[in-house]
Amino acid sequence: MDMLATRATWLAIAIFFITVVATKISRWKSNVHLFPTRPLPPVVNVLALLPSIFNKGFGVTIADLHTRLGSVFTINLFGPKITLLVGPDISAHFFQGLESEISFGNFAEVTVPIFDQEVLYGVDMATRSEQIHFIVDVLKPSKLRSLVDPILQEVEAYFASWGQEGIVDLKHELEQVLMFISSRFLLGYEVREMMLEEVSSLFHELENGLNFFSFLFPYIPTPTNRRRDKAHIRLKEIFTTTIRSRRSSGRVQEDALQRLMNSKYKDGRSASEAEICGMIIALIFAGKHPSSSTSIWTGAFMLSNTKFLIAAVEEQKHIISKYKNQIGYDAFSEMDTLHRCIKEALRMHTPAQMLARKAHKKFKVQTKEGKEYDIPEGHNIVIPTALNNKLAHVYNDPHAYDPDRFGPGREEDKVGGKYSFTTFGGGRHVCSGMALAYLQIKVIWSHLLRNFELKLISPFPKVDVSKVGQEPKGKVMISYNRRQLQCY
Numbered sequence: 196m197d198m199l200a201t202r203a204t205w206l207a208i209a210i211f212f213i214t215v216v217a218t219k220i221s222r223w224k225s226n227v228h229l230f231p232t233r234p235l236p237p238v239v240n241v242l243a244l245l246p247s248i249f250n251k252g253f254g255v256t257i258a259d260l261h262t263r264l265g266s267v268f269t270i271n272l273f274g275p276k277i278t279l280l281v282g283p284d285i286s287a288h289f290f291q292g293l294e295s296e297i298s299f300g301n302f303a304e305v306t307v308p309i310f311d312q313e314v315l316y317g318v319d320m321a322t323r324s325e326q327i328h329f330i331v332d333v334l335k336p337s338k339l340r341s342l343v344d345p346i347l348q349e350v351e352a353y354f355a356s357w358g359q360e361g362i363v364d365l366k367h368e369l370e371q372v373l374m375f376i377s378s379r380f381l382l383g384y385e386v387r388e389m390m391l392e393e394v395s396s397l398f399h400e401l402e403n404g405l406n407f408f409s410f411l412f413p414y415i416p417t418p419t420n421r422r423r424d425k426a427h428i429r430l431k432e433i434f435t436t437t438i439r440s441r442r443s444s445g446r447v448q449e450d451a452l453q454r455l456m457n458s459k460y461k462d463g464r465s466a467s468e469a470e471i472c473g474m475i476i477a478l479i480f481a482g483k484h485p486s487s488s489t490s491i492w493t494g495a496f497m498l499s500n501t502k503f504l505i506a507a508v509e510e511q512k513h514i515i516s517k518y519k520n521q522i523g524y525d526a527f528s529e530m531d532t533l534h535r536c537i538k539e540a541l542r543m544h545t546p547a548q549m550l551a552r553k554a555h556k557k558f559k560v561q562t563k564e565g566k567e568y569d570i571p572e573g574h575n576i577v578i579p580t581a582l583n584n585k586l587a588h589v590y591n592d593p594h595a596y597d598p599d600r601f602g603p604g605r606e607e608d609k610v611g612g613k614y615s616f617t618t619f620g621g622g623r624h625v626c627s628g629m630a631l632a633y634l635q636i637k638v639i640w641s642h643l644l645r646n647f648e649l650k651l652i653s654p655f656p657k658v659d660v661s662k663v664g665q666e667p668k669g670k671v672m673i674s675y676n677r678r679q680l681q682c683y
C-alpha cells in the first residue's frame with residue numbers, strides 16, 4: 196500500500212513538473228511575438244533637429260533625414276514618437292488599415308473648434324461614420340453633372356465684371372469666385388444672395404485658425420483663436436436661421452444644405468441644427484481652401500510655362516469647335532491637358548503637405564530595398580505627401596513643372612504604384628471631393644483661357660511657410676486683355 200502511495204506521489208510530482216514546464220514553454224512561445232522580431236526604425240531627437248528646422252524649415256529637414264536615414268525613421272519628441280513613412284512602397288497600412296489599428300487619433304482635434312464639437316472629430320466613431328456618409332452622399336460623382344450649370348453661371352457672372360483690360364490679384368479673384376461657387380450649391384441661395392460678404396469674411400477668420408500653433412494648442416485663447424471662435428458662433432447663427440426659416444415655411448431647395456437637412460441617422464433621428472451647421476462648415480472648409488490654392492498655383496505655373504499654356508489654349512480651341520456654346524459636363528471631362536496642368540500643380544504644391552495617423556497596433560513595413568521594420572503601437576505616423584510628390588525614383592526630374600508626366604506612355608503616378616500620388620489621400624479616407632475640386636478648377640480656367648489673354652506680372656509666388664497648406668505667399672498679380680478665342 197505504502198509502495199503504491201509512494202509511486203502515486205512521484206507520478207503526481209512528475210505530472211506537476213511536466214505541466215509547469217510545458218506551460219512555461221507554451222507561454223514563452225506565445226510571448227515571442229510580443230517582442231520585436233524586426234528592428235525599430237532609426238530614431239532622431241527633436242532637439243538635434245531644431246537648428247535645421249529653424250534655418251531650413253520642416254519640409255527640407257524631413258527631406259534631409261530621408262536622405263540620411265532612409266524611408267522609415269522616428270522623431271522623438273521627448274516621449275511621443277513620430278514615425279515618418281516616405282514613399283509609396285510603405286504606405287499601404289497607413290491608408291488601408293482598420294480604424295482599430297490606425298486612425299486619426301488626436302490629429303484632427305484642431306478641426307473641432309472650427310467645425311463644431313457636435314460633428315466629425317468632436318463625436319464618437321460611430322456617429323462620425325454616419326456623418327461622413329451624409330457628406331460623401333452630398334459629393335457623389337453622380338451629382339456632379341447637375342452642378343456644372345450653376346458653377347458655370349457663377350464663373351461667367353464673376354468674370355463679366357472684369358473690364359476690357361486690367362491688372363488684378365489672381366489670388367483675391369480666385370478666392371472670391373470659389374466662395375461664390377461653394378455658396379451656390381452648398382450654403383443655398385439665402386446666404387448666396389443676402390450675406391455672402393459677411394460669410395466670406397467669417398470663413399476667412401476660420402481659415403486663419405488653422406495654423407501650426409493651433410495644431411499644437413487648439414484651445415489656447417490667442418487673438419487668432421478668439422477670432423476663429425467668434426466667427427464660428429456667428430456662422431452657426433446664420434445657418435441656423437436659414438434652416439429654421441426653410442423648416443417653418445416648408446420651402447425646399449436643391450442644395451447641399453437641404454440634403455443635409457434631410458439626412459437621417461440609422462436610428463431614424465434627423466441631423467440636429469448644430470450638426471447640419473457643423474457639416475456645412477466642414478464641407479466649405481474642406482473644399483474651398485485647397486481648391487483656391489490649387490487654382491492659383493495652376494494659373495501661376497501655366498502663365499510661366501509657355502509650352503503648357505499654348506497646349507491648354509489649343510485644347511480649348513478644340514473643345515469650342517466640337518461643342519460650340521454647349522460646354523458642359525462632357526466637354527470638361529475631355530479637357531485632359533488642363534486636367535494634367537492642375538494635377539501637376541497639385542503635385543508641385545500639395546495643399547495637404549502631410550497626412551497623420553496614430554498606430555493603435557504594432558505593424559510591419561518593408562522598404563523598397565527589402566529592409567523590414569516594426570512600427571510600435573502608440574507611434575504617430577506621418578506620410579509626408581509633399582516629399583513623396585518629389586521622389587526621384589517615382590517622378591522624373593521631380594522639381595520641374597511637367598504636366599506631360601501624367602500623360603499616355605508616361606503615367607508616372609501609376610508606374611510608381613498605387614500610392615504614388617496621394618495629394619487627395621487614399622484608401623479609407625480618400626478625398627470625397629476630388630472630382631468636384633477638378634471640376635471647379637477646370638470651369639474657372641477654361642473660362643479664363645477662352646476669354647482672356649493673361650500674363651503673370653509679379654514674380655513667381657513663393658510658398659507661404661506660415662500656412663499649413665502650401666499656399667502662394669503675397670499677391671499674385673496678372674494683367675488681362677479680353678479676347679474671344681477662335682475655334683478651328
Ligand code: HEM
Binds near residue numbers: 330
Ligand atoms: C484640390 C482640392 C482638394 C485637395 C488637395 C483635397 C485633399 C484631401 C486629402 C489629402 C484628404 C485625406 C486626408 C487624410 O487622409 O488624412 C481629403 C479628405 C476629404 N476631402 Fe478633400 N481635398 C480637396 C478638395 C475637396 C473638396 C472640394 C471637398 C468637398 C467640398 C473635399 C472634401 C473632403 C472630405 C469630406 C474628406 C474626408 C473623407 C473621409 O475622411 O472619409 N475635399 N481631402
